[in-house]
Amino acid sequence: MxxxxxxxxxxxxxxxxxxxxxxxxxxxxxxxxxxxxxxxxxxxxxxxxxxxxxxxxxxxxxxxxxxxxxxxxxxxxxxxxxxxxxxxxxxxxxxxxxxxxxxxxxxxxxxxxxxxxxxxxxxxxxxxxxxxxxxxxxxxxxxxxxxxxxxxxxxxxxxxADVALFAAGRRAPVWPPYAVFVGNLAPWQGIRELVDAVRRPDWPSGLRLVVVGDGAERDAVLAARDDGVEWRGVLDRAAVARVLGGATLAFATRGAVAASARGTSPFKVVEAAAAGLPVVATDVPGQAEVVHDLGNGLVVPPGDAAALAGAAARLMADEDLRDRLRARAVERVAAYDWxxxxxxxxxxxxxxxxxxxxxxxxxxxxxxxxxxxxxxxx
Structure with a gap:
C-alpha cells in the first residue's frame, strides 16, 4: 500500500x-x-x-x-x-x-x-x-x-484481537471458578438461553457466570443474580482482559436468527483464545468455523440451554480437555491478531x-x- x-x-x-x-x-x-x-x-x-x-x-x-x-x-x-x-x-x-x-x-x-x-x-x-x-x-x-x-x-x-493485551492477562484460573460472557446483551446474542443454562440442575456446581456488557437483555441477567450470575457492566478492554485472564472458560452464544444466518466473525472467540480460555460456542456460520480453526472449544446447537449446561459440565469435569483446548488456543491465536x-x-x-x-x-x-x-x- x-x-x-x-x-x-x-x-x-x-x-x-x-x-x-x-x-x-x-x-x-x-x-x-x-x-x-x-x-x-x-x-x-x-x-x-x-x-x-x-x-x-x-x-x-x-x-x-x-x-x-x-x-x-x-x-x-x-x-x-x-x-x-x-x-x-x-x-x-x-x-x-x-x-x-x-x-x-x-x-x-x-x-x-x-x-x-x-x-x-x-x-x-x-x-x-x-x-x-x-x-x-x-x-x-x-x-x-x-x-x-x-x-x-x-x-x-x-x-x-489485540492478542498481546489478552495474552498478558493469562494466569491460573481463580477459585471459586467462573465462566465469562463478553458482548452486547442484544436479543440475538443468546443471553436468555445462557441464563437458563445456569439454572439447570446439570450446570456445574459452584461455577459462576460473569457477564460483561450491556444492552436490551440486561434485566434478564440481573434477574439471575441469585442463581450465580454476576453482571459487571461495560468495561474497557484492559479490564476485559483481566476478567478473562482469571476465568476457567468462556461462552460465545448467538441465536439462530436472520442476523446470524450469513456468518459472523466474533471478537469474543478470538479474545478468549488469546487469554488462553476454552470456549463453549453456539453453532452459527462464521463463529463455528473460527472455533474449529482455533481448536479451542466445544460447539453446541443455538438456543439450547441444556447443551450449554452440558458443555460447561464436560469442561469442568475434564481438566485434561481444558488444558488441551487452552494449549491449542495459545498456539494458533497469533494468526488472528489484528x-x-x-x-x-x-x-x-x-x-x-x-x-x-x-x-x-x-x-x-x-x-x-x-x-x-x-x-x-x-
Missing part, C-alpha cells in the same frame, strides 16, 4: 472502547499502522455523552470533510451514503466494511425494515463503494448477491484508489425483497 495515500476513517456507530464498533476501529487503526499509514482523519465518537441524534448529526457533517483524491474507509451504517458521495465529488475512493447483513441492521434499527426507501438508502453504500471488505465468507457472498458486484471486489477480512490482516486491508484500499473515478452513479436500482435479504438489481 502506498504510504502517501490519505485515508479517512468514518465510524458512524458509537465507537466507545468497549463497544464492538470501537474494537473494530482500534483494530483497523492497528492494521493501518502495520502498513506504515497514519489515518489523515478519524470521524468517530468515543464518548457516550449527548443525544443520539445530535451525535449522529455531528458525525455526518464531519464525514463529508475529506481530502481531495483520498480514500475513505467507512464502517457500513444506514446513513453512510453522504460520506461516499463526498469522496466521489472530491475525486477520491471508498472502501466499505460490511460487518453484518441487512437483517442485523434492521434488528438494531427496525424502522429500516418498514420502508423500501430506507432499505435502499442503507444498502446504497455497498453498491457505490469501490471495494467492500467483510469479516466472513458468508457476509462476503451476501454482499455480492445484494449488490450484483463481482466477487473479486469483496475482500474477506476477518476480525481479530495486524495479521493488514496486507488484505492495504490491497483493498489500493484497489479502491485505482478504481477512483470509474464508479457507477446510477440511483435507479430497485430493491427487491427476497427472504432474509434484499436483492439489488443494477
Amino acid at each position: 502506498n504510504p502517501r495515500t490519505r485515508v479517512t476513517l468514518v465510524w458512524l456507530e458509537g465507537a466507545a472502547e468497549s463497544a464492538a464498533a470501537g474494537v473494530h476501529l482500534d483494530g483497523t487503526l492497528r492494521r493501518l499502522a502495520a502498513l506504515g499509514i497514519e489515518a489523515d482523519r478519524v470521524v468517530a465518537r468515543r464518548d457516550r455523552f449527548g443525544g443520539r441524534v445530535s451525535r449522529l448529526a455531528r458525525l455526518l457533517l464531519d464525514s463529508v470533510r475529506q481530502p481531495r483524491r483520498g480514500v475513505v474507509v467507512v464502517r457500513w451504517h444506514p446513513f453512510a451514503l453522504p460520506a461516499l458521495v463526498a469522496a466521489r465529488l472530491r475525486g477520491g475512493a471508498c472502501v466499505v466494511s460490511a460487518q453484518g447483513v441487512l437483517a442485523e441492521v434492521e434488528a438494531v434499527h427496525p424502522w429500516i425494515g418498514r420502508s423500501r426507501v430506507a432499505r435502499w438508502i442503507a444498502l446504497r453504500p455497498l453498491v457505490l463503494a469501490d471495494r467492500v471488505v467483510a469479516p466472513s465468507a458468508g457476509i462476503a457472498r451476501w454482499v455480492v448477491e445484494v449488490t450484483g458486484r463481482p466477487a473479486h471486489e469483496v475482500t474477506v477480512l476477518e476480525n481479530g 495486524t495479521a490482516g493488514s496486507e488484505r486491508l492495504g490491497a483493498a484500499i489500493d484497489a479502491a484508489a485505482r478504481a477512483a473515478g470509474r464508479a457507477r452513479w446510477s440511483l435507479r436500482a430497485p430493491v427487491i425483497p427476497a427472504g432474509d435479504r434484499l436483492v439489488v438489481r443494477r
Whole structure:
C-alpha cells in the first residue's frame, strides 16, 4: 500500500472502547499502522455523552470533510451514503466494511425494515463503494448477491484481537471458578438461553457466570443474580482482559436468527483464545468455523440451554480437555491478531484508489425483497 495515500476513517456507530464498533476501529487503526499509514482523519465518537441524534448529526457533517483524491474507509451504517458521495465529488475512493447483513441492521434499527426507501438508502453504500471488505465468507457472498458486484471486489477480512493485551492477562484460573460472557446483551446474542443454562440442575456446581456488557437483555441477567450470575457492566478492554485472564472458560452464544444466518466473525472467540480460555460456542456460520480453526472449544446447537449446561459440565469435569483446548488456543491465536490482516486491508484500499473515478452513479436500482435479504438489481 502506498504510504502517501490519505485515508479517512468514518465510524458512524458509537465507537466507545468497549463497544464492538470501537474494537473494530482500534483494530483497523492497528492494521493501518502495520502498513506504515497514519489515518489523515478519524470521524468517530468515543464518548457516550449527548443525544443520539445530535451525535449522529455531528458525525455526518464531519464525514463529508475529506481530502481531495483520498480514500475513505467507512464502517457500513444506514446513513453512510453522504460520506461516499463526498469522496466521489472530491475525486477520491471508498472502501466499505460490511460487518453484518441487512437483517442485523434492521434488528438494531427496525424502522429500516418498514420502508423500501430506507432499505435502499442503507444498502446504497455497498453498491457505490469501490471495494467492500467483510469479516466472513458468508457476509462476503451476501454482499455480492445484494449488490450484483463481482466477487473479486469483496475482500474477506476477518476480525481479530489485540492478542498481546489478552495474552498478558493469562494466569491460573481463580477459585471459586467462573465462566465469562463478553458482548452486547442484544436479543440475538443468546443471553436468555445462557441464563437458563445456569439454572439447570446439570450446570456445574459452584461455577459462576460473569457477564460483561450491556444492552436490551440486561434485566434478564440481573434477574439471575441469585442463581450465580454476576453482571459487571461495560468495561474497557484492559479490564476485559483481566476478567478473562482469571476465568476457567468462556461462552460465545448467538441465536439462530436472520442476523446470524450469513456468518459472523466474533471478537469474543478470538479474545478468549488469546487469554488462553476454552470456549463453549453456539453453532452459527462464521463463529463455528473460527472455533474449529482455533481448536479451542466445544460447539453446541443455538438456543439450547441444556447443551450449554452440558458443555460447561464436560469442561469442568475434564481438566485434561481444558488444558488441551487452552494449549491449542495459545498456539494458533497469533494468526488472528489484528495486524495479521493488514496486507488484505492495504490491497483493498489500493484497489479502491485505482478504481477512483470509474464508479457507477446510477440511483435507479430497485430493491427487491427476497427472504432474509434484499436483492439489488443494477
